[in-house]
Amino acid sequence: MRRFLLAAVFVALALFIRPTGRSAATNASIYVGSPCGVVALTHYNTIHEAVSAAVSGDTIFVCPGTYVEPSIYMTTDNVTVFGPAATNDINGTATVQRMNPSANTAFFQLQGISQKVEGLDLDATPVVSDSQGTLGVNLVGSTGSEVAFNHIHNATFAAIIGSRVPTTATASVHDNTIDHSGAGIICGCLNGSIANNTIDQSLAMLGYAISLQGGSGTTVSGNSLAPGVIDIQADSSFVTQNIIDGNNGEEVPVTLAGDQVTFSKNQVHRTDTDAVLIRNAAFVEGITKTYVYFYNNTLDHVRVGVEMQDFTPGDSNTIDAVIGDNVASTNHFAHVIENDLALSGIPQDIHAEQNDWGFCSAADIEAKIYHHPDDASLGTVDFEPFIDPNPCPTATPTPSPSPTPHITPSPRPTPTPTGAPSSRKMGDLDCDGFVTGTDAFGPLDYLQALSFGQHLPCPNLGADVKLGSKDALWGDIDCSGNIDTNDTLDVLASLANLQYERAASCPRIGQTVNVTVP
Numbered sequence: 001m002r003r004f005l006l007a008a009v010f011v012a013l014a015l016f017i018r019p020t021g022r023s024a025a026t027n028a029s030i031y032v033g034s035p036c037g038v039v040a041l042t043h044y045n046t047i048h049e050a051v052s053a054a055v056s057g058d059t060i061f062v063c064p065g066t067y068v069e070p071s072i073y074m075t076t077d078n079v080t081v082f083g084p085a086a087t088n089d090i091n092g093t094a095t096v097q098r099m100n101p102s103a104n105t106a107f108f109q110l111q112g113i114s115q116k117v118e119g120l121d122l123d124a125t126p127v128v129s130d131s132q133g134t135l136g137v138n139l140v141g142s143t144g145s146e147v148a149f150n151h152i153h154n155a156t157f158a159a160i161i162g163s164r165v166p167t168t169a170t171a172s173v174h175d176n177t178i179d180h181s182g183a184g185i186i187c188g189c190l191n192g193s194i195a196n197n198t199i200d201q202s203l204a205m206l207g208y209a210i211s212l213q214g215g216s217g218t219t220v221s222g223n224s225l226a227p228g229v230i231d232i233q234a235d236s237s238f239v240t241q242n243i244i245d246g247n248n249g250e251e252v253p254v255t256l257a258g259d260q261v262t263f264s265k266n267q268v269h270r271t272d273t274d275a276v277l278i279r280n281a282a283f284v285e286g287i288t289k290t291y292v293y294f295y296n297n298t299l300d301h302v303r304v305g306v307e308m309q310d311f312t313p314g315d316s317n318t319i320d321a322v323i324g325d326n327v328a329s330t331n332h333f334a335h336v337i338e339n340d341l342a343l344s345g346i347p348q349d350i351h352a353e354q355n356d357w358g359f360c361s362a363a364d365i366e367a368k369i370y371h372h373p374d375d376a377s378l379g380t381v382d383f384e385p386f387i388d389p390n391p392c393p394t395a396t397p398t399p400s401p402s403p404t405p406h407i408t409p410s411p412r413p414t415p416t417p418t419g420a421p422s423s424r425k426m427g428d429l430d431c432d433g434f435v436t437g438t439d440a441f442g443p444l445d446y447l448q449a450l451s452f453g454q455h456l457p458c459p460n461l462g463a464d465v466k467l468g469s470k471d472a473l474w475g476d477i478d479c480s481g482n483i484d485t486n487d488t489l490d491v492l493a494s495l496a497n498l499q500y501e502r503a504a505s506c507p508r509i510g511q512t513v514n515v516t517v518p
Contacts (some may be wrong), residue, residue, distance in 0.1 A: 030054060033063035036090050047081065047096065048072050054079045062120060064092025070099045071106055077113040086119025086149045095121040098134065105157065106135035110142040118148045124155035124181070133157025133182060139173075141166035147173045155181040158208075162187035168215070173197065178209075184228065188214035188284075195221045201228040212237055214284045216258075228253070233284040235259045239266065243495060245437055247271040257281040257290045264295040264329075267495075268302060269437040275302040279309050280317050292321040295329035300438045303337045310345035319346060324355040330387050332356045333368075334432055335453055341381055342370035349379040356432075357383065360392035389432060389455050422457075422516075426467075427477055427491055427509040431458035435510050440491040443475055443483050459517050466516040467507060474515075479506030 030042045032050045044050040048069050050060045056078045064084055074081075083094040096107055107124065108117050117137055124134040136152035139145050139162035152159040159178040162168030171192040178184045179200040186208060187194070192215070199209040209228025212218055216235040220242065223230075227247040232239060235258045244253045244267070253268050254276040268275040276299070281287035299305045310319045323341065324331050333340045333356065340357050343350065350371070357365045365383055366373070372380040427435040429442035432455045445452040446461040459465050459474035462483060466472065472479060477487035479502055486501075493500040494509040507513045 027057040028055075028059075030058055030060045031063060032060060033065045033067070033094070036061060036063040051076075051079065051081065061087070061090065062094040063090065064094055066095045066097065068097050068099050069107065071109060073109045073111060074115050074117075075111050077115070079112070080116040081108075081118065081120070082116075083119030083121070083150070085121075085151070093121050094119070095123055097123050098125065098127050105133060106138035106161075108137045110137065110139050110145045110147075112142060112145075114144040115142060116146040116148070118146065118150065120150050122150055122152045122155075122159075124152065124159070126154075126156055136160055136178075136181075138162075139168045139171050139187065141168070142171065143167075143169045145171045147171070147176065149175050151177045153178070153180045155183075157181075158183040158186050160185045160187070162189055162192075163214075168192065183211065184209040184225075186211045186213060187218070188212070188234070189218040190215045191217040193219050193221075194223065195219070197223045199223065199225050199228050201225065214286065225253075229255075231255045232261060232263075233257045233281045233287060235261070235287060237261045239263045241265045243267045243269075243437070244271075245269045247273065252277045255279060256292050257284075258287050259289050259291050260293075261291070262293045262295070263297065264293070265297065267298045267436060268300075270301045272303055274304040274307045275299040276306045277309060278306065278319060278321055280311050280319065287317075289317055290319045290321075294321055294323040294331065295325075296331065298332045298334075298434060298436050299336065300332075300334035300436060302335075304342055305333045305336050305340040307339075307342045307344065308346050308350065309343075313345040313347070318348075320348060321350060323350065323352040325351050325353055327354050327387070330354055330356055332432070332434060333358045334389075334430075334436075334438060336368065338368075339370045340365070340368040341383075343375075343378045343381065345378075347377065347379055350381045352381050352383045353385055354387055355383065356387040356389055358389055360388050362386070422514070423512055424515045426507040426511045426513050427494065429454075429461065429475055431455045435491065435494065437492070437495060440488045440495075443477070443485065443487040446475055446483050447485070459515065464518060466518065467513045470505065477502070477509065479503035 028042060030050050032044050032047050035043060047062055047067055051072050051074055054060060054076055056076055059080045059082060062083045084090040084092050107122050122136045124136050126134045133156040135157055136155050136159040137147050147160055159181045160173055162171055167190055168187055169190045171189055173185055174195040176197045184199040185194055194210055201209045208231050209225045210220055211231040212234040214234055219238045221240045223242045225244045229251050237258055247253045252274045253271050256263055256278045257280060278292050308319055359365050362384060365386060369381050372378050425435055427439055429439040430453060442452050442461055452461055461475040463474045465474045473483060475483040477490045490500040
């Protein structure tokens, strides 16, 4: 009798842990592939099978390996798919490839509440039978979804997409690496977050690295685009602390449209076009006007800093902006080829006080702003008072006339000041008061014997200086005793909040030091 009871208990347990037919929330751990070094009660060979069997609360761990999968529809709420890159407990890479034929265009279709896809390598290379563009993850219709720590590449349409109809609400897309894709992240998100993604759109067809097309209340922050385009066409968007570098084509790196859009603490470097275009919404319904708060941004080595353009002047879709406005909101313009700020079809005056335009006189700044004095149909840009570049050069006094008949030429000012120490930030090689991507080019220009623009007075690159009491070279960021490409890499790493190597007594990048030229 006891043997029979024991057998019945084992049968009941076996039925309880069967991988199919579970109907209640279990918070179970399901494993896909080899069991990741653990004894797995529930185990499948494909992600598709595991997702189909999961119930609310389950976590699916995808073990290292390569998985050829059809489109995976996640319809059950509160299900998580974890790959190795999302957990410290599993080493290796889980690569997902498209099955031939594929019924849809995305690996994952998130259609529920609180679903997560994290830590996978999604190779969206199209197969022969694909008649549409390929996607990595489709968030259309999901609420509270999270897509994070994935590497998504070779998506011919977009790596990640969401939409207004059906609504993609409160999505969090963060810490993904996206490259070799038609577009990066496109979403008509409602109260979402797109943060800390690294996107390389150098081979992109659509150009967008991040595009908000409708929706509202979404934050775009801490993303690194090299190169790439941020396209905002959504009300109440908050765009902050993004870095965009190296757009050398025809695409404008940043376009802003929508009411109550805040663009702050961003850096845009090295572009052949406008750095930022503030404009009407191009094709998104429901946006009735554009109003942008533009604060604490750095634009350098660009053709035009900011252009405000009304493509349909005279209609009700007005365009306005506050650019700078107070000393706590100063924007910095440096090495701008044409206009720092240009108006087109904008009849109203624009507040743009308390900005660093890269010049020390109102006349010089006026020459870099295109507004009412240049075209009577345009409004006036109020740029005074302005912030002087740090520091402004001191005018060289005209020497007194010599009593001799020969004219003594005025002494030529030297760019390397000597004498009293000046306060600088370590890594601010152009002496503009900030450590930016521009400073990273200093060592490269020095090594190639190219000119490097600086705000005088400023030590020449390679000049002997004292940092505090220690001898150093201006431009030797890591205090190695030489100026080399490692100094460039250190500046870029610092801007991306990454670790970098430096000598033990070397000031960290951004630290204020007293600099003296002997």
